[in-house]
Amino acid sequence: DAGVTQSPTHLIKTRGQHVTLRCSPISGHKSVSWYQQVLGQGPQFIFQYYEKEERGRGNFPDRFSARQFPNYSSELNVNALLLGDSALYLCASSLLTAGGTDTQYFGPGTRLTVL
Amino acid sequence: QKEVEQDPGPLSVPEGAIVSLNCTYSNSAFQYFMWYRQYSRKGPELLMYTYSSGNKEDGRFTAQVDKSSKYISLFIRDSQPSDSATYLCAMSSQGAQKLVFGQGTRLTINP
Numbered sequence: 001d002a003g004v005t006q007s008p009t010h011l012i013k014t015r016g017q018h019v020t021l022r023c024s025p026i027s028g029h030k031s032v033s034w035y036q037q038v039l040g041q042g043p044q045f046i047f048q049y050y051e052k053e054e055r056g057r058g059n060f061p062d063r064f065s066a067r068q069f070p071n072y073s074s075e076l077n078v079n080a081l082l083l084g085d086s087a088l089y090l091c092a093s094s095l096l097t098a099g100g101t102d103t104q105y106f107g108p109g110t111r112l113t114v115l
Numbered sequence: 116q117k118e119v120e121q122d123p124g125p126l127s128v129p130e131g132a133i134v135s136l137n138c139t140y141s142n143s144a145f146q147y148f149m150w151y152r153q154y155s156r157k158g159p160e161l162l163m164y165t166y167s168s169g170n171k172e173d174g175r176f177t178a179q180v181d182k183s184s185k186y187i188s189l190f191i192r193d194s195q196p197s198d199s200a201t202y203l204c205a206m207s208s209q210g211a212q213k214l215v216f217g218q219g220t221r222l223t224i225n226p
Binding site: 004040058 | 119121123149151156157158159160161164203205211212213214215216217218219
């Protein structure tokens with residue numbers, strides 16, 4: 001079975017531009033979460049989506065937005081890019097069981113460089 | 116104060132050694148504890164998932180949770196060069212929508 005897939009693998013943008021990152025979850029998983037990992041740090045939670053609805057949001061500015069599609073894939077959008085947005089963006093998928101706390105499986109990430 | 120503290124290392128040990136990796140946390144609501152392994156320029160890979168205090172073993176890996184001390188550990192026995200990676204602890208509370216990660220410990224196993 002295919003794991004979590006993300007595209008593109010690498011991306012170079014300039015300050016002020018916007019970017020769209022894409023994620024396809026593991027088959028059967030209905031929840032997608034996004035994390036930002038700055039070099040040398042652990043991932044930081046950005047969003048979680050379940051059944052196309054936002055279930056949680058981390059401490060990130062409104063320049064960050066996301067959505068989930070009927071096939072459970074997801075997009076992360078970042079507007080007005082800043083140098084500090086340079087990071088590895090990780091997507092994780094999970095079943096999101098009734099207990100609410102689930103095992104998250106990560107994709108390979110999209111490495112964004114802002115110049 | 117960060118919710119989860121993890122010594123970033125780097126940690127370098129000879130092949131075959133027992134490795135101990137640790138995290139402390141401040142949020143007593145955390146109930147689920149995970150260890151991820153991340154190779155350079157790759158996404159995190161889930162190694163261990165524990166819920167309660169105590170030990171959980173999987174092959175050469177043992178995860179230990181001490182909720183009273185707010186302290187978790189990962190032990191690697193008979194370490195191999197292929198274990199060289201960054202190890203991330205992560206945790207969450209009941210019904211939480213996010214994982215809270217430590218900074219990660221960079222581990223090198225020398226042949």
